[in-house]
Amino acid sequence: MQGLVQRLWPAHCHIGDLAWQRTQHLGREDEWPTALWWRGDDVVGWGWTHLPGHLDFLTADPATADEILTWFAETATADRRTVTVADNEPVLLHALARHGYRPADEHVHHYLARDLTDLPDPAPPPGYALHPAEDLRRRADVHRAAWHPSRVTEDSYRVVSATWPYRGELDWVASTADGSYAASCLVWLDEANAVGELEPVGTDPAHRGLGLGRAVCLAALHALRDSGARTAVVFPVDSPPAHPGAMALYRALGFREYARSRTFASG
Ligand SMILES: CC(C)(COP(=O)(O)OP(=O)(O)OC[C@H]1O[C@@H](n2cnc3c(N)ncnc32)[C@H](O)[C@@H]1OP(=O)(O)O)[C@@H](O)C(=O)NCCC(=O)NCCS
Structure with missing residues (x-):
């Protein structure tokens, strides 16, 4: 497939x-x-x-x-x-x-895309650090907090991380001083087409509105470019109020729309 x-x-x-x-x-x-x-x-x-x-x-x-x-x-x-x-x-x-x-x-x-030239540097707010995820339990925890209610667990995330083309160096988080994760951005690289997809992105509600979503995405986009990609894509769903910030975040990051999905029904 x-x-x-x-x-x-x-x-x-x-x-x-x-x-x-x-x-x-x-x-x-x-x-x-x-x-x-x-x-x-x-x-x-x-x-x-x-x-x-x-x-x-x-x-x-x-x-x-x-x-x-x-x-x-x-x-x-x-x-x-x-x-x-x-x-x-x-x-x-x-x-x-x-x-x-x-x-x-x-x-x-x-369907949004951005080429990977002229990427701003990530600027995390004071007290947060950006780095690839090292701890799968914390990685699953931050996903569940951002996407509540979610059935993602440490065990299911272990399967994600063993699935091609997952790469640990493209799975970024922002962590707090106590080491817990506050925001995350996973990028998947399609080497054949030099295009990476952000999926999923999320910030724990307790840490939203501070610039963490922007910072963790930019850190992941830099890593994506360093891995050889020329373009990034992301496919947010337009269903406010469930995900009100997604389009604003990606537009602020320089993504532009090139297509939309259409649903058809029969019966
Ligand atoms: C979307 C989400 C990741 C934003 O995280 P965040 O850390 O609060 O975002 P930031 O503080 O970095 O904001 C980034 C930009 O988006 C804008 N933004 C973020 N949330 C917003 C909201 N609720 N309404 C309007 N704009 C918003 C900010 O104003 C900012 O723009 P700027 O850079 O021009 O100032 C977070 O709300 C979330 O996890 N939502 C649930 C999961 C989700 O929808 N993920 C993305 C779907 S693909």
């Missing part, structure tokens, strides 16, 4: 999304029927159903897109089926229209 994302980049997901989404929680495999379509030794399409009725899929081939949507209709257990793609993916958009899907106003992701 990640190989196809790399070959078709830019797509509506990055290899880091697949790594993060499939590993951040333990024991969800039964909720996710997943199938691959092959031509010879190459994967040319994949479908990932989120039961009861949501699909994530990717292919550049219209006939394969038809097969994946047929498979999804047989796999989903809900009467109403939804699919989310990006508005710059015509093969997927046309396939959805052929199968009777209609636009539904749900769950807009903004």
Whole structure:
């Protein structure tokens, strides 16, 4: 699945999304029927159903897109089926229209990018230090605080950190004087396309509004550039009031929008 994302980049997901989404929680495999379509030794399409009725899929081939949507209709257990793609993916958009899907106003992701030239230096507020995460328990704790309620645990984070293409030197935190973590930014590097994705980013509510989100992202972006990437992307969800600061943070960091997600529904 990640190989196809790399070959078709830019797509509506990055290899880091697949790594993060499939590993951040333990024991969800039964909720996710997943199938691959092959031509010879190459994967040319994949479908990932989120039961009861949501699909994530990717292919550049219209006939394969038809097969994946047929498979999804047989796999989903809900009467109403939804699919989310990006508005710059015509093969997927046309396939959805052929199968009777209609636009539904749900769950807009903004696709944002920034090239890695002219990065400002990170300036953490006094009393905080920026460094790669060394302690997985604290790393999971700061994620849970920022994303409350979250099912991420030290054990699930261990799986995240063992999943390609995780790199410890791209997993940044801001820590307090007592050593606990107050903010975090994990970056996934796609070396083939020289593009890194920020996923996820978060600041503990007790430490928000101090510039920590900005500082920890800039530290991670410098490390990303030093690892050979030319571009960073991030895909925040537009669903205030749950995440009111995300777009403001990324715009302030110089990210600009290049696409949006669109959700379609059938049934
Ligand atoms: C989004 C989040 C990471 C911001 O963290 P933070 O440490 O408070 O952010 P900072 O203090 O560094 O602020 C960075 C910029 O974003 C702006 N900002 C942050 N939160 C904001 C809010 N709630 N409303 C408006 N602007 C906000 C700040 O004004 C600042 O802009 P500036 O640099 O021009 O002054 C934090 O609110 C959070 O963890 N939210 C929940 C998880 C989440 O949404 N993560 C990102 C989704 S991909």
